[in-house]
Amino acid sequence: MIDIHSHILYGLDDGSKDLEQSVAMVRMAGENGTTDIVATPHSNLEYRFQPELVEARIAELQKAAGPTPRIHYGCDFHLSYDNIQDAVAHPGRYSINHNGYLLVEFSDLTIFHTTTQIFEQLLAAGLAPVITHPERNLLLQQRLEQLKSWAEMGVAIQVTGQSFLGRFGNRAQEFSEALMKERLVHFVASDAHDLKHRTTDLSEVRNHLVDHYGEPAAASLLVGNPRAALDGRPLEPVPEPAPRRKWFSFLR
Template sequence: MIDIHCHILPDLDDGAKHMEESVRMARQAVDQGIHAVIATPHHKTTRYENDRQTVLESVRQLNNRLREEHIPLKVHPGQEIRIFEHMGHTFDETELLSLNETGVYVLIELPSHEIPRYTDHLIYNLSTQGYIPIIAHPERNQVILENSDILYEFVKNGGLSQVTASNLTGKLGKKVRHFSESLIEHNLAHVIASDAHHIEHRAFDLQDAYQSVRKRMDTAYVKQLSENAYDILNGERIHSYEPTRLKSKGLFGWFK
């Protein structure tokens, strides 16, 4: 199993201390049946700046440690990039990382409570440069929760989206779980990832998430979601179905 979005790298302010947490997370990932992850530390937020060279060096150090510990997990480089206005004009490969350095997929993050006015142009511009933007956890964005047509337009404009495993298992409540499931059912979500941060309150939940989706979707579709993660890791084009609009707008309109 592949996880394309997790925060397994040690915190850079105290690497010696947090390397142990990274090793514990690696063991947990293996217990979940995961054999490869893309490390996606936050970049360009108000708190975090994890540029390309920093990430590459941290991945190298962590993989060395995992080999020493005989933990069968391979960590690949990436970033979860908080979008900024000039990002789509020219993708700066001296600072920014595509997922696994394939030059294809870019994991982008929206603010939690808004959709910046330039987002649609950014997605389009990245697409015209040959990149495929993947929107991280759109089910957590309050604007998309109230109007899923916004995500529909992003997908029609060349973007993909990734839902978080714990949201499919209900850890953020039934409403977010139902919304996440609806995104998958309407081909508005293309891959499941853990977005794991810690071994306890934000852990790897991929097995439970896939089990939840199996209850609602056919086996072939669930298999395709899993294969999409492999394709993203390897820079191959995923198989995607034509997206459809959700029948009702607004999370609270569906689940009264």
């Protein structure tokens, strides 16, 4: 699996606390089937994004944790005026592996009226916005049609794995399922912050996705599309969800 959203770098945001925890998070990912993980520290008013420091921490962590899983560059990019201007001027600075896919996190409090124009601006700059976990955002949960129209523009959507397992509540779980039904999910990632509650272990999520949506869809969400994002290639359509048949269904 390839995890495109994680807070494994220590001391840069509310994710890992120190190098030891970072190493343990990376190892946990590897032990549970993740081959590549993108380190995406926050870039918002609280946490300033420092590209050189991110590169240095990745190198330090890769050396300490060993060669696998491979750690890649990225950013958990929050929509704000300054951020948007800087990303348009320097498209590689915030995007995954510097290759154009840009995680975009919405505020919980407001959705800019100009969001569609902002996406147009980012797309015109050669960036491919990826809306992160709309299922956990109370405002976006009520905007399925809006999400659909952004997806039609070429904006992708990433759901947090644990949302499918109900760890962010019923509403987030139901909205994740609704997004899947509408074929609006392009990526599933951990958004890991720690070793206990929001971890880098995606194995349970993978099993859930295989059971509920079938192996091809799970592989697309956890491997195929994330690989395309690392390489800066266009995404493939996620195969139609086809739940695995349970043996007892024949008895009904």
